């Protein structure tokens with residue numbers, strides 16, 4: 001298991017930055033407004049669409065099993081792969097891409113970018129980008145930083161240099177702690193809502209074991225599964241907040257959901 005220490009979390013989907021709190025180096029408060037358009041942890045959509053994401057693979061033992069299950073359900077997911085794993089098993093990543101799943105960059109060796117200088121970061125991204133292209137024929141367009149650890153400045157130049165959107169998550173079952181398949185399933189099913197980006201890891205047996213039940217339950221709730229890029233393409237503007245009355249008692253105008261997309265701080269990713 002990877003030691004996943006929480007370093008930083010941030011999420012800025014299409015939401016208003018002013019609503020967000022955070023004091024990390026990646027603080028949305030200090031982020032320029034443009035940052036909102038290149039980082040996604042949730043997407044405001046008009047239908048029951050969600051994106052399942054699987055990090056840290058491919059795993060020679062588990063990923064093919066997961067691909068069989070997704071194929072049986074005709075579900076497309078997004079795999080945030082580790083470059084060195086792709087180089088070791090390009091055939092698994094090639095199969096995932098062939099079957100319609102999205103393949104995305106999750107660094108070469110699961111590095112903590114916020115603690116690194118630009119050159120090693122660039123090397124991690126480039127090598128992984130190349131490994132994915134070699135395996136699938138296509139370059140990825142999405143990047144997820146391990147542990148969600150990335151600075152605002154890094155997001156900016158990574159987006160400019162590689163064209164990547166930065167993808168975080170809003171549903172985290174903490175499956176890397178291996179709480180057992182039932183707990184993983186219950187957490188995901190409980191937290192997932194329209195527009196969710198669900199984080200899971202296809203390197204943990206309990207996560208893959210939980211998936212049949214998770215898919216059944218999410219399907220029963222009417223969710224439809226798309227890749228992260230497809231979900232982003234479906235984004236609609238956040239609902240404007242209700243107009244406050246000129247006077248009188250507070251009406252407790254809660255911000256609309258798209259403005260409160262902050263997930264629980266999470267050490268995952």
Ligand code: ZN
Nearest residue numbers: 055056146269
């Ligand atoms: Zn990871």
